Amino acid sequence: MEVIIQPSPEDCAALGARIIGKLVKQKADTVLGLATGSTPLPLYGELVRLHRDGKLDFSGVTSFNLDEYIGLSGDHPCSYRYFMQQELFKDINIESERTYVPDGLADDIARHCLAYEQAILDCGGIDLQILGLGTDGHIGFNEPGSSLGSRTRIKTLTGKTREDNARFFDTIDEVPRHCITMGVATIMDCRQILLFAFGEGKAEIIAKAIEGPVSAMVPASILQMHPDVTIFIDEAAASSLKNRDYYREVFEGKPSWQSI
Numbered sequence: 001m002e003v004i005i006q007p008s009p010e011d012c013a014a015l016g017a018r019i020i021g022k023l024v025k026q027k028a029d030t031v032l033g034l035a036t037g038s039t040p041l042p043l044y045g046e047l048v049r050l051h052r053d054g055k056l057d058f059s060g061v062t063s064f065n066l067d068e069y070i071g072l073s074g075d076h077p078c079s080y081r082y083f084m085q086q087e088l089f090k091d092i093n094i095e096s097e098r099t100y101v102p103d104g105l106a107d108d109i110a111r112h113c114l115a116y117e118q119a120i121l122d123c124g125g126i127d128l129q130i131l132g133l134g135t136d137g138h139i140g141f142n143e144p145g146s147s148l149g150s151r152t153r154i155k156t157l158t159g160k161t162r163e164d165n166a167r168f169f170d171t172i173d174e175v176p177r178h179c180i181t182m183g184v185a186t187i188m189d190c191r192q193i194l195l196f197a198f199g200e201g202k203a204e205i206i207a208k209a210i211e212g213p214v215s216a217m218v219p220a221s222i223l224q225m226h227p228d229v230t231i232f233i234d235e236a237a238a239s240s241l242k243n244r245d246y247y248r249e250v251f252e253g254k255p256s257w258q259s260i
């Protein structure tokens with residue numbers, strides 16, 4: 001696990017976009033795993049900029065989103081399908097039939113979840129997964145207590161997550177109680193993972209996820225067991241890390257062959 005502390009979310013986004021850019025250039029049919037929420041917005045802005053400048057071609061890329069609210073259609077302004085369309089897909093040249101987001105209106109949710117897992121396998125697995133971090137430690141919508149071996153399935157959102165996400169809705173009562181999310185094991189199968197977290201509000205949970213014990217009560221802590229994870233955080237999100245000076249030293253002393 002590599003922890004990269006940068007002055008701002010924009011600096012983190014620039015580095016993350018460079019990693020994605022390199023990958024897509026090497027492998028035109030890259031399979032990306034995508035997240036929603038506030039955290040990936042600077043990254044998506046940077047990917048759009050690179051595409052507009054002619055430096056990034058998404059025509060061969062496939063994407064799988066982590067999660068979706070149950071009960072919201074893809075054209076609902078709070079659905080994650082809608083979010084992805086507005087914040088990324090409409091501004092890059094990704095083929096819409098290669099953008100997968102769980103269907104929050106699926107009739108048979110269990111079957112839909114199995115099909116989602118199968119679609120990931122059929123595409124050869126996810127090369128690189130983008131993650132944000134919930135203040136309760138969730139990745140995707142794998143809330144505390146989620147099985148570390150879980151696969152795509154229905155989950156009930158915690159009160160804390162519904163409170164955190166109420167800012168996107170008119171009232172908290174409109175925040176759905178259920179979602180479909182890739183499982184913890186689905187995420188762990190991704191070949192490379194980039195997790196982003198910004199602001200003081202994420203400092204405590206970042207410290208638990210990176211430096212605390214691995215526990216289903218902090219689902220993000222399982223990333224300690226993944227062979228290729230990079231955590232991008234700003235100074236505020238890094239403020240509770242015990243080893244933050246060491247992480248800075250490692251990044252500053254990176255040999256050139258390891259540079260991003």
Ligand code: F6R
Pocket residue numbers: 034035036037038039040066067131132133134135138139140141
């Ligand atoms: C969203 C997702 C969630 C968010 C997390 C952080 O697709 O999977 O895990 O990444 O809730 O949300 P923000 O970025 O809004 O703080």
